[in-house]
Amino acid sequence: MMKKLFYFLVIAGFVFSFSFAFAQTAQDYFNSGNAELKVQNYDKAIEFFTKAIELNPKYDSAFCNRGTAYYNKAMLHTNDKEDLNLAIKDYTSAIELNKYDPDYYLFRGSVYEKLGDYFKALNDYDLAITLNPQDEYYYLIRSQALRNSGNYEKALYDIYKAIDLDPSLKGDYNIQKEIKDLKFMIK
Structure with a gap:
């Protein structure tokens, strides 16, 4: 009887630990x-x-x-x-x-x-x-929402803020085009 109980406990232990290993x-x-x-x-x-x-x-x-x-x-x-x-x-x-x-x-x-x-x-x-406040990408994203909502001045400000944070953006064609478009819409 003790031997059967021992084997049962050993097998139950393996099954229990095996199930945790794959959980x-x-x-x-x-x-x-x-x-x-x-x-x-x-x-x-x-x-x-x-x-x-x-x-x-x-x-x-x-x-x-x-x-x-x-x-x-x-x-x-x-x-x-x-x-x-x-x-x-x-x-x-x-x-x-x-x-x-x-x-x-x-x-x-x-x-x-x-x-x-x-x-x-x-x-x-x-x-x-x-x-x-130091992530230029956030300003670019917000500028698009501002543009889409008709707030062109603030959109332009956000683009300039992004350029201040990352001056390499100044030479980006798409950024320059967006600045030009926004300036046109503001007039």
Whole structure:
């Protein structure tokens, strides 16, 4: 009887440890989601990020990347509003978990801009710039939203601010064209 109990405990121990050896962590699912995101398999990426979030509901990066998967999926399906709204929801969750990451505001702002809600987009871009005022890219992104909302003077100011932060932008053809176009629209 003792021998059978011993064998049972040994086998149970192997089965128990074997199952833990193959259990995936939130980080594993997150990494798998990123791999799927990279190859544009958005549905599978969403599935992996969802599993990561189920295992760690405070995983702000998983919310953010799932939002990105929804956003990219929406772009494939001619701005699918349902996916865009899911992206906003996930970016908002990421912000609630980590309000100090400027990229989360930038990403959510991009979705608002895609939906034509320039007020909310600009608000998010302003917050991103407040958190990281030395990133010229944020000013260029905000300048596009300002331009699209008809605020040409502020758009031009943001382009000049981006050039101040990165003088190499001054020679960029697209930047120079944008400056010329904005000056024309201001007149």
